[in-house]
Structure formats: structure tokens, C-alpha cells
Amino acid sequence: MQDAITSLINTSDVQGRYLDDSGLERLTAYFHSGELRARSALSISANANTLVTQAVAKSLMYTDITAPGGNMYTCRRYAACIRDMDYFLRYATYAMLAGDVSILDERILNGLRETYNSLGVPISATIRAVQSLKEVTADLVGADAGKEMGRYFDHICAGLS
Amino acid sequence: MSLVTELILNADSESRYPAPKELRIFQDFLKSGEQRIRIASVLAQNEQNIVQTASARFWERCPVTPSNSGNPRKTASCQRDQGWYVRLVAYCILAGSEQPLVEIGTLGIKEMYTSLEIPLRNIVECMKCVKEESIAVLAPEDAIEVAPYFDYIIRALS
Numbered sequence: 001m002q003d004a005i006t007s008l009i010n011t012s013d014v015q016g017r018y019l020d021d022s023g024l025e026r027l028t029a030y031f032h033s034g035e036l037r038a039r040s041a042l043s044i045s046a047n048a049n050t051l052v053t054q055a056v057a058k059s060l061m062y063t064d065i066t067a068p069g070g071n072m073y074t075c076r077r078y079a080a081c082i083r084d085m086d087y088f089l090r091y092a093t094y095a096m097l098a099g100d101v102s103i104l105d106e107r108i109l110n111g112l113r114e115t116y117n118s119l120g121v122p123i124s125a126t127i128r129a130v131q132s133l134k135e136v137t138a139d140l141v142g143a144d145a146g147k148e149m150g151r152y153f154d155h156i157c158a159g160l161s
Numbered sequence: 162m163s164l165v166t167e168l169i170l171n172a173d174s175e176s177r178y179p180a181p182k183e184l185r186i187f188q189d190f191l192k193s194g195e196q197r198i199r200i201a202s203v204l205a206q207n208e209q210n211i212v213q214t215a216s217a218r219f220w221e222r223c224p225v226t227p228s229n230s231g232n233p234r235k236t237a238s239c240q241r242d243q244g245w246y247v248r249l250v251a252y253c254i255l256a257g258s259e260q261p262l263v264e265i266g267t268l269g270i271k272e273m274y275t276s277l278e279i280p281l282r283n284i285v286e287c288m289k290c291v292k293e294e295s296i297a298v299l300a301p302e303d304a305i306e307v308a309p310y311f312d313y314i315i316r317a318l319s
Contacts, residue, residue, distance in 0.1 A: 003165045009252045009261055018205035018248055019255070024198055027255065031194025038188040045178030090178060094169045097179065097187065103169065 001106055004030040004099030030099050033148075037097050040145040044093050044137065051136050052085045059132035065125055081121075081129075088130055089137070092152040096145075101155045109159035116160070127157045162260030164190050190257050200303045201251040207298045212243045214297075215290040222290070226283045243291050250295070250310045259313050267317035274318075285318050 002010065008023045019027065044051065060081070066072045072081050091108050095101055116123060134153035138146025168187055172179045179187065204211075216239070220229040228239030245266065252261040274284050292311035296304040 001166055001170070003163055003169075005163045005256050006166060006261070009163075009256060013252070013261075013265060016245070016248070018208075018251060019201065024202070028194065028198060031191045031198070034188045034191025034194075037191075038184040041179060042181060042184055048178070090176075093178065094173065098165055098169055103173075107173070 001098065001103040002100050003097075007100055007102070033099070036145055037099075037148075040141040040149065041093050041097055043141055044089065044149075047140055048086065048089055051089060051133065051140065052082055054136040055085060055129055055132040056082060058136065059129045060125060063125070065122070071121055071125070084126075085129060085133060088153070088156055089133060092133075092137075092149060092156065095152040095155070096149050101152060104152060104155055105159065108156065113160055123160055127160055130157050130160075162258055162264065163256035164258050167258060167260070193257075196303065196306070197254050197257070200254045200299065200306055203299055203303070204247055204251040204254075204295065204307070207295075208244050208247050211247055211291065211294045211298060212240050215243055215287070215294040216240055218290040218294065219287045223283050223286045226287075227279055228287075239287070243287065246288065246291060246311075246314060247295060250307060250314075253310045254306060259310060262310060262313060267314060270314075270317050281318050285315055288314050288318065 005027065008019055008027060012019050012023065060066065060072060064070050066078070072078050087108065091104055095104050113123065115121075116126065130153050134146075134150050137149050137153070140146075141149065165187060168179060168183050172183065216228070216236075220226070223229075226239075227235040229236070249262045249266045252265075253259055271281060274281055288311060292308065292315070295307055295311065299307060
């Protein structure tokens with residue numbers, strides 16, 4: 001995986017250069033955002049279960065997907081769904097700390113759509129759930145941090161669709 | 162790899178969120194960003210100068226060496242490498258980790274210089290000179306951040 005720092009280092013290194021001004025500017029902005037990122041991660045980690053519960057209640061619980069014949073029917077499937085939601089939240093938090101999406105591609109998105117298709121997990125419902133996760137997370141961490149977290153939830157959705 | 166990536170991968174290997182203590186380390190690291198950017202910029206601006214004075218110092222201490230043999234290609238390669246190591250140290254300063262140095266410049270360093278038939282002892286002396294000249298262009302509180310990375314290169318060579 002890369003983060004906001006190493007992605008700049010890697011692009012500079014292949015050219016044998018130091019970071020240029022625009023790179024240093026981006027780095028300065030990232031360094032300044034440390035407190036916001038750390039504070040958000042702390043509060044997401046303390047409320048992770050609640051966030052997933054809220055997001056599921058908002059998007060999936062009262063739809064046909066939890067009824068007999070739906071892909072979340074049976075406890076086993078329900079449990080698998082909330083486990084994946086836990087993953088999405090945790091990896092989005094990692095990506096937010098890193099200021100870079102690469103960890104999402106490497107650890108979550110590679111092959112996920114194919115896996116879901118083969119398991120019959122509906123993509124559109126998954127995207128709806130991730131969007132709800134984005135909303136409840138923003139409610140918790142506030143507008144600025146919520147917007148930054150939103151970038152990574154949107155990246156998950158884009159990778160699924 | 163940076164301090165940030167290291168911390169995230171550690172948490173991920175245990176399938177957990179970063180602990181409060183780790184987040185404090187993360188935050189403190191980002192807070193020191195201004196100093197890191199300053200050091201990296203000073204190294205970038207002074208690279209040529211560092212390489213010139215370090216070379217002079219190196220040839221004084223170690224006159225019989227390929228880069229001082231009168232072959233301009235060997236001199237240029239040696240100075241190019243010195244500049245590269247200054248750049249890698251600047252990356253490490255930004256990343257807060259020796260990993261950029263390891264990944265790009267110290268894994269295989271002994272084997273490489275040995276196969277180029279450059280005595281490792283000479284490279285060590287050369288790196289010591291680059292370290293001394295780099296430190297010389299920095300303020301004392303910045304110099305102590307830089308020195309350990311040069312020591313890391315020197316250790317990798319011995």
C-alpha cells in the first residue's frame with residue numbers, strides 16, 4: 001500500500017528527483033490534517049459497531065433482502081453481511097489515515113465484485129449500504145472529517161460498480 | 162513505506178483499529194511535518210554543494226580510489242551515487258522511516274559495489290564524508306534527524 005507520503009516519494013524516485021513544489025504543498029496539507037485524522041479514527045473505532053448497526057438499519061434491514069429468499073436471509077448470511085460492513089469501515093478508516101486509496105484496492109476491492117457475483121450478493125444493495133455507512137460516519141465525525149471519509153467510501157462503491 | 166503505512170499495516174495484521182497510543186504517535190509525527198519538509202528542502206537545495214565538498218574530503222582521506230583515478234566516468238558515477246543517497250535520506254526524513262532507503266538503496270548495496278569492484282571500505286569513507294557535509298548545511302536540531310539515516314547506510318556497507 002501507499003500513503004500520502006510514500007505515493008509522492010515513489011513518483012519522485014522513478015524520475016530520480018526530490019519532491020517538487022506541488023508535492024511539498026500536498027504534503028504540508030496532509031501534515032496539517034493530522035489531528036483531524038487521528039481524532040476521527042479514534043471516534044470511529046470507539047463506535048464501529050454502532051455505525052454498522054445504524055447503516056444496516058438505514059439501508060437493508062427493512063427491505064426484501066432480509067426476508068426469506070433475500071440474500072441476507074438466514075443468520076449466517078446476515079452475519080457475513082455485517083462482517084463485510086465492518087471491513088469496509090475499518091479499511092476506509094485506514095485509507096483516511098493514510099490519505100490514499102491504495103489499501104482499499106489491494107485489500108478490499110481486488111476480486112470483490114466477482115466474489116459477490118458468484119455468491120449472489122446484490123451489488124446495488126451493497127452500494128446502498130456503503131452509502132449509508134458514509135452518512136452515519138459523517139454524522140459522527142463532523143462535516144470536514146466526514147467529507148474526507150466520504151472519499152474512501154465512494155472509492156469502495158466505484159470499485160464495486 | 163513510511164511510519165504511517167507501518168502503523169496501518171500493524172493494525173491490519175491484527176484486524177483491529179489503530180490503538181490510541183498509535184494514533185498519538187501518528188499525530189505527533191504529522192505535527193513534525195514542517196521540520197521534515199524544511200530538512201528535505203535544505204538537502205535538495207544543497208545537494209550539489211554537499212557532493213562537491215564531500216568528494217574533496219573523500220579524496221583527501223582516500224586518494225587511491227576509482228573516482229579519483231582520472232577517469233571522468235568513474236568520478237561522475239561516484240558523485241551521482243552520493244547525490245542519490247542524499248536524496249534517499251531526504252525521502253526517509255519525509256517518511257519518518259528508513260524503509261525508503263532500504264527498498265531503494267541498501268538492500269543489495271554490498272553486492273552491487275563489490276561487483277563494481279569498488280572497495281567497500283572506500284564507499285564507507287565516502288558516505289561518512291557525505292554525512293559530515295550534509296550535517297554541516299543543517300541547523301543542529303535538523304542535523305540530529307539526518308545523521309541516523311547516513312549511519313544506517315554505513316552499517317549496511319559493513
